[in-house]
Amino acid sequence: MEVLYHQSQKLVFDIQDLLPQIDRNVGKEAAAIEQAILGKLEEITSNIQRLDILVNKELPVRRREARLKVDQLKQDRLMLQNAIHLLQHKRMQRDQEQAAREELLTQTFQPNSRETTLFIDQSLQHHTALNGIHRSLDDIWETGTAVLDGLRTQRGVFKKAHRRLLDVTSMLSLSNSVMRMIERRSAQDKYLFYGLAILTCILIITAFWYFRH
Incomplete structure (x- = not known):
């Protein structure tokens, strides 16, 4: 075909x-x-x-x-x-x-021809x-x-x-077990992201305070 x-x-x-x-x-x-x-x-x-x-x-x-x-x-x-x-x-x-x-x-034209x-x-x-x-x-x-x-x-x-x-x-x-594994991994990634975000904020605040004083 x-x-x-x-x-x-x-x-x-x-x-x-x-x-x-x-x-x-x-x-x-x-x-x-x-x-x-x-x-x-x-x-x-x-x-x-x-x-x-x-x-x-x-x-x-x-x-x-x-x-x-x-x-x-x-x-x-x-x-x-x-x-x-x-x-x-x-x-x-x-x-x-x-x-x-x-x-x-x-065409042959003639003068004054209607x-x-x-x-x-x-x-x-x-x-x-x-x-x-x-x-x-x-x-x-x-x-x-x-x-x-x-x-x-x-x-x-x-x-x-x-x-x-x-x-x-x-x-x-996909099988249910694979889907649950993906959901668990997504939750772990979310917590890891939040943890790294908080740690980054703490480091930024600490560095800012240190250089100010």
Whole structure:
């Protein structure tokens, strides 16, 4: 199971590296990158289905931790799917905007033509609307990226909390005799601390009195 999980994690990292390249490419290059990402997402989905089966075969002491890993992998897949869909929509809008500009430039303009004036007005309105959509998609992309970073941070915090919980559980499973021994040792340490504190105070007071006189 661990091997399959780490393979899936590598696919997640690969997709995260590929996503920014969609914005830096156009046309067939961007489409090819999108197809590569979709293929990796399908592979992650297939791995998750296998991991769901393997989790139930884990030992009870490891099953909970294994389930947490698979659930986190599902969250990563969902975030990546949302990100690629947003980028695809953004690229389509960009392509449409470019096509509209090219069409506008290829038009034959005639002086004092009402039809030409109306066409220019419509094209400008369309261009303005596309720019608004472009800005909205940029905001959504930034929000999605922030959420993904937040999930990664939460995953690290959750792992630390889980390790602490395992440590506490291990401590609670100690025998009663060991627990009593720990309690006696704690009491002895407490008395020793108080004794040393009182002795230190006496020495300080004595030294202070001696140097004053």
